[in-house]
Amino acid sequence: MSFVYNLLVVLHLLGMAALVGGWAAFAWRGHDTVELMAWGARAQLVTGLLLVGLAESVSSLGQDLNHTKIGVKLVVAIAALACIEIGRARGRRGGRSNRGLVMAAGGLGVLNVLVAALWS
Numbered sequence: 001m002s003f004v005y006n007l008l009v010v011l012h013l014l015g016m017a018a019l020v021g022g023w024a025a026f027a028w029r030g031h032d033t034v035e036l037m038a039w040g041a042r043a044q045l046v047t048g049l050l051l052v053g054l055a056e057s058v059s060s061l062g063q064d065l066n067h068t069k070i071g072v073k074l075v076v077a078i079a080a081l082a083c084i085e086i087g088r089a090r091g092r093r094g095g096r097s098n099r100g101l102v103m104a105a106g107g108l109g110v111l112n113v114l115v116a117a118l119w120s
């Protein structure tokens with residue numbers, strides 16, 4: 001089971017790379033990477049929830065999650081996903097994705113990296 005958990009961590013980190021990497025490309029090079037960011041944000045939510053479910057139900061994994069930290073990450077991840085989905089939908093209706101919302105989604109992704117890494 002620890003292999004499955006570690007695999008989910010890998011997918012979680014790839015989702016983070018898609019969200020934050022897509023944002024960096026969008027911000028600095030003007031490439032439209034909104035689709036990549038949207039998939040990254042969705043992956044973060046799904047893999048994050050699966051990680052929590054597994055950590056809480058399989059005691060042999062030895063994971064002792066900080067629930068306050070997880071709660072904060074969940075709220076920030078939902079906000080990031082909402083921003084990118086709305087920004088993307090506006091782009092689909094004509095014209096370009098909403099730059100402010102896309103930038104906010106990337107910033108929230110970075111905030112979650114900081115929470116994940118610095119909150120012990």
Ligand code: HEM
Binds near residue numbers: 012013045065113
């Ligand atoms: C934009 C959204 C997110 C980003 C950028 C993000 C980032 C990260 C990173 C960088 C790690 C590795 C940290 C380490 O191993 O020290 C991690 C681990 C983890 N994340 Fe996330 N995460 C996000 C959303 C979520 C959500 C929504 C949940 C659950 C509701 C979640 C649950 C977890 C868990 C359980 C781990 C492994 C245990 C831990 O180290 O705390 N994450 N996340």
